[in-house]
Amino acid sequence: MTHFDTNITALRRRDPDLADRIEATEPGCRVALERARNGEPTARVGDICIHSPYNPSREAEEWARAQAERFSPTKPLTVVGFGLGHHLRALAGLGFGGTVIEYDLELLRAALEQVDLAGVLDRFALMADVPPDQVRRRHDRLLKGNVASHPASLRTSPATLGTLGPYAEGLALAAEGGLRILVVNPIYGGSLPAAHHCARALRALGHQVIPFESETLAPGIDFGKQFTYNQSRRAFQAGLTQLLSQAVEIRVRETRPDMVLALAQAPLLPDTMRRLEQGGIPTAFWFVEDYRVLTYWRESAPYASYFFGIQKDNFAAELERVGVSRYAYLPTCAAPEVHRPLELTRAERDEFGSPLSFVGAGYYNRQIFFKGLTDYPFRIWGSDWPLISPLSPYLQRQSARIDTETCVRIFNASAVNLNLHSSTTCDGVAPDGDFVNPRTFEIAACGAFQLVDRRSLLPELFGEGDLATFGSLAEARDTIDRHLHDEEARRHVALRGRERVLAEHTYERRMEELVATMVGAFPHVAERVRKRIERRGEIMGNLERHPGLEKLLERMPDRRWFTLRNALEGIVTGEGKLSRAERIFLMLQNVEVLWEKIPE
Amino acid sequence: MKEIAILAIARYGDMIQMTPLLRRLRQAHPGARITAIVEDRFCGILPLMEGIDRTIVLAKQEIAWEIATGETPLAAYGTMDRFVRQLEEGEYDLLINITCSRLSAFFASAVTNRKATGFVADATGSRQIKTLWGQYIFSWFNDNIRKYNPVNLVDIFTRLGCVAPDGKRVALAATEKGEQFATEFLEKHGLAGKRLVGLQLGASEKIRIWPPEHFARVSDRLQRELGVTTILFGAPNEKELAEQALAAMELPAVNAVGETGIEELFSLVGRCAALVSNDTGTMHFAAAAGVPTVMLCIGPAFFRCTGPYGEGHVALQPALPCSPCPYGLDCADPACRTAITPEAVFSACRLQLGDGDEPADGDFPGVRVYRSGFAPDGYLTWDGLFNIDPEAESLAKRRETMWKSCFDGTGSGAGEPKDPVLRDFHRLMNRGIQTTTEIMAAARKKPLPVDRIKRLGDDEAAIEGELKLMGYRHEILAPVATFLTLVRENMTATELADVARETRLLYETGRSLAANL
Structure with missing residues (x-):
């Protein structure tokens, strides 16, 4: 039997589908197979040697021993990069097992042909078909445990393995270290609550949030409305944005965050982002908008250190055209502490509930589509609906804007929550709709039943049965009819949707991914965070050497993150005897820090 | 004494100003080991200082950076902890804190000692100021009565060390490195053998800086009329000032701004025949090198407090009622910057260089001129030379005698003063002594005569109120009343009899001051 026969048999026992796919893969020319000096098989991809050209086994054993110093073999290990498997053989020899992530089927076939990997395939599962962003989102446990990256594999596949390795390291560092993140809120608009949710999530994850609350200047926008002409209003708003953007730089200098997070509409000008990055502080810009509708990303994106959006390939290609290389897909999500199941009173059910309901603005496609649902007991909530139209009888509160808490009540009180993504051009369901709107996650987070139009990115976010979907009016009506009187079916779907959101689509998960x-x-x-962990560890690991520190730290909101002010708040002089730790913090309070000395 | 620690979290000037203290400690305790606790920013001067056996350096810049960059406070905590551990090691017979800051007080509290002087924090973090000289310096340090102080900081530092001034100047020892630099610098600029006058343009604060254009005028006149070569001194951050001065000069000066380290600066200043300076470390360098100095007292700078310590220096104080101003004042009209004219400074230089005719009052428009010397008791003193108000001069001398005689126990005045204000104050102090004595007696009685003690307490409170009021109403008493108020704030006793005893001591001190003024 050849190595390939033995290996593929072993793989088939674990993963028959993958075994079939590897068998069907034709050897290509990407991977150049060679013999190392010691006669063992080795390989190159372009100029990159995947294993040592001299002695692959010895190199692999050294690498495996280094991993054994970091991790215990009793816990599952995720290995990023399969290569020809020499390093996996060495790990298996040390008793390790777990999962290997590899995307290159041609390389996998070569490995199975060249090296005896039966022992490896017994101990390690192989993940070869889940895109990196889904590994991050759905299989995050693999990256949160013990992760060993095979360095040459990361270099040969920069877009896949090359992102997962550093990402796993980033996850571990961020979780242990905690970052200092300046969150720049928009002055107003739909992204503002999202920014608040982000800040809350970051805090929950143990990061220190330095708020930049642009919304406190919202009255300035009202003031600007007093100008007569659009041009003068726009000029005023541009001035206000300029002012706030400069203020962000001042705040950054004062607080020296590890990074800046800005959401769509945040007053952060390209020049500011450029200067911040020059100063070593990267900006993450989360564009939670449809790039086809709002196009100002063309100016901002090239200057953000990392750009995040809610759309995938098309947007990535557009961004690449304007020179953006650091882009990641980061879908919208929900805040379960806000969008939650509620026990409603009968009065509330009467006020907010209906068999069929919709919450949202009166976009063109909705105005057309909803006319076909007017034979149902239907309630439409939200602003910007024409008050005189066939939908008028269904409009609630005279088309006033609906606040978040009311939304939550409506979702909880309604049997079928309709969710139709907006479009200004289509008659109903947008045929090429890709991103998934926040409402999808919010309704699901409320544990409410929802009927949502199909989007190309929906299936990778929600599983079959997590939501009810439709692609046309007829299909929507059919689904409504089937579910309207089947409470059990609705409950089942709603429950699964909520579980999915809680597991994968909360702000905490998104922020975890972004950070x-x-x-x-x-x-x-990463180096800053690593150094911080080390320095903190030096003290935390020897608390007995620091009388009073343990007690003082108990008062802190988060041991990873507290400010000098937090530490000083509980210290009172002139009363009881101060501990040594308290005295040291009082010394720190009296160290003068001059503005001129703060690095720009 | 075996172990002595000096806490000097201070700038170059203060470090130089503590050199007589070091000298006197060495003489008084030849076998003692002297440890200096200093901050990193200013420890470059240590190679020039004699008498220090050991140093503990506070990484203040690193800590400030860690705080400024918003790192976890545990990072700064860790750095501070390492420093504090060094303070906690060993035990000192005497700890002298010459620094007037809360930070230094907390440091002092970490040092185990048998005796401490100056500012310390107690176990609860409250302020305590040890010794009368320590309390005295604090009484004027942050208050508007500093202008009444007649005792040089150097002498107070020395007294904090429980040793007496010796009538000798501040002293530094030039290093080989510095000397070599100075020689090469002079050769490079063709200055060997020439008579040099140094001009120190900058200062620690903008409010203390004489305009660079004025320096330029003086420089031109010195070069043109006295044939000297002028040389500009300053730190790298003062290059802009130098450029401004050079741009305003008709005859360019030699520019050494930003060219010198500490050792080099000292050696180069030492080659000058005179130095014109704002109140700066460079001025103290000149004093240590025995170079006659012209001190420009701008803003809060005050020659009596921080003037060059040695014989024969000249100080120009603007003849303005607000000069010197309190520390930290944000002045909208800093008239003192221009009150000192280039003509007056030129005249002072001529005086110091011994060139030309004896100057007269008219040569110093708008300023009062003083010259330093040592009093028979070894303290520095200043004598008025030109444009002097005899009454103010006499009062300054009386105050000088008053503080020294009271704190050092050398005063002879005992009876009631003749001056009616001082006499009233003297009597008030006697009332205070009487009342506190009665409280002490009452406190010993059993059962405690509560009503009587309460009445006596009310009487004492009234005396305290009157004391403060007299200080506010009569300028002559302002520093005395402020000092006594600070002494009261600094009391540590908690038992009634002890409080009364300390309070009586306060009134006795007040009486002694009034008698010796």
Whole structure:
């Protein structure tokens, strides 16, 4: 039997589908197979040697021993990069097992042909078909445990393995270290609550949030409305944005965050982002908008250190055209502490509930589509609906804007929550709709039943049965009819949808992903965090040497993150005897820090 | 004494100003080991200082950076902890804190000692100021009565060390490195053998800086009329000032701004025949090198407090009622910057260089001129030379005698003063002594005569109120009343009899001051 026969048999026992796919893969020319000096098989991809050209086994054993110093073999290990498997053989020899992530089927076939990997395939599962962003989102446990990256594999596959390795490292560092993140809120608009949710999530993850609350200047926008002409209003708003953008730089200098997070509409001008990055502080810009509708990303994106969006390939291609290389897909999500199941009173059910309901603005496609649903007991909530139209009888509160808490009540009180993504051009369901709107996650987070139009990115976010979907009016009506009187079916779907959101689509998960991406992408940020962990560890690991510190730390909001002010708040002089730790913090309070001395 | 620690979290000037203290400690305790606790920014001067056996350096810049960059406070904590551990090691017979800051007080609290002087924090973090000289310096340090102080900081530092001034100047020892630099610098600029006058343009604060254009005028006149070569001194961050001065000069000066380290600066200043300076470390370098200095007292700078310590220096104080101003004042009209004219400074230089006719009052428009010397008791003193108000001069001398005689126990005045204000104050102090004595007696009685003690307490409170009021109403008493108020704030006793005893001591001190003024 050849190595391939033995290996493929072993693989088939674990993963028959993958075994079939590897068998069907034709050997290509990407991977150049060679013999090392010691006669063992080795390989190159382009100029990159995947294993040692001299002695692959010895190199692999050294690498495996280094991993054994970091991790215990009793816990599952995720290995990023399969190569020809020499390093996996060495790990298996040390008793390790777990999962290997590899995307290159041609390389996998070569490995199975060249090296006896039966022992490896017994101990390690192989993940070869889940895109990196889904590994991050759905299989995050693999990256949160013990992760060993095979360095040559990362170099040969920079877009896949090359992102997962640093990402896993970023996850671990961010979780242990905690970052200092300046969150720039928009002055107003739909992204503002999202920015608040982000800040809350970051805090929950143990990061220190330095708020930049642009919304406190919202009255300025009202003031600007007093101008007569659009041009003068726009000029005023541009001035206000300029002012706030400069203020962000001042705040950054004062607080020296590890990174800046800005959401769509945040007053952060390209020049500011450029200067911040020059100063070693990267900006993460989360564009939670449809890039086809709002196009100002063309100016901002090239200057953000890392750009995140809610759309995938098309947007990535557009961004590449304007020179953006650091882009990641980061879908919208929900805040379960806000969008939550509620026990409603009968009065509330009467006020907010209906068999069929919709919450949202009166976009063109909705105005057309909803006319076909007017034979249902239907309630439409939200602003910007024409008050005189066939839909008028269904409009609630005279088309007033609906606040978040009311939304939550409506979702909880309604049997079928309709969700139709907006379009200004289509008659109903947008045939090429890709991103998934926040409402999808919010309704699901409420544990409410939802019927949502199909989007190309929906299936990778929600599983079959997590939501009810439709692609046309007829299909929507059919689904409504089937579910309207089947409470059990609705409950089942709603429950699954909520579980999915809680597991994969909360702001905490998104922020975890965003921060890990940033730490992974910017080595100097990772270094800062690593140094912080070390320095903190020196003290925390020897608390007995620091009388009073343990007690003082108990008062801190988060041991990873507290400010000098937090530490000083509980210290009172002139009363009881101060501990040594308290005295040291009082010394720190009296060290003068001059503005001129703060690095720009 | 075996172990002595000096806490000097201070700038170059203060470090130089503590050199007589070091000298006197060495003489008084030849076998003692002297440890200096200093901050990193200014420890470059240590190679020039004699008498220090050991140093503990505070990494203040690193800590400030860690705080400024918003790192976890545990990073700064860790750095501070390492420093504090060094303070906690060993035990000192005497700890002298010459620094007037809360930070230094907390440091002092970490040092185990048998005796401490100056500012310390107690176990609860409250302020305590040890010794009368320590309390005295604090009484004027942050207050508007500093202008009444007649005792040089150097002498107070020395007294904090429980040793007496010796009538000798501040002293530094030039290093080989510095000397070599100075020689090469002079050769490079063709200055060997020439008579040099140094001009120190900058100062620690903008409010203390004489305009660079004025320096330029003086420089031109010195070069043109006295044939000397002028040389500009300053730190790298003062290059802009130098450029401004050079641009305003008709005859360019030699520019050494930013060219010198500490050792080099000292050696180069030492080659000058005179130095014109704002209140700066460079001025103290000149004093240590025995170079006659012209001190420009701009803003809060005050020659009596921080003037060059040695014989024969000249100080120009603007003849303005607000000069010197309190520390930290944000002045909208800093008239003192221009009150000192280039003509007056030129005249002072001529005086110091011994060139030309004896100057007269008219040569110093708008300024009062003083010259330093040592009093028979070894303290520095200043005598008025030109444009002097005899009454103010006499009062300054009386105050000088008053503080020294009271704190050092050398005063002879005992009876009631003749001056009616001082006599009233003297009597008030006697009332205070009487009342506190009665409280002490009452406190010993059993059962405690509560009503009587309460009445006596009310009487004492009234005396305290009157003391403060007299200080506010009569300028002559302002520093005395402020000092006594600080002494009261600094009391540590908690038992009634002890409080009364300390308070009586306060009134006795007040009486002694009034008697010796």
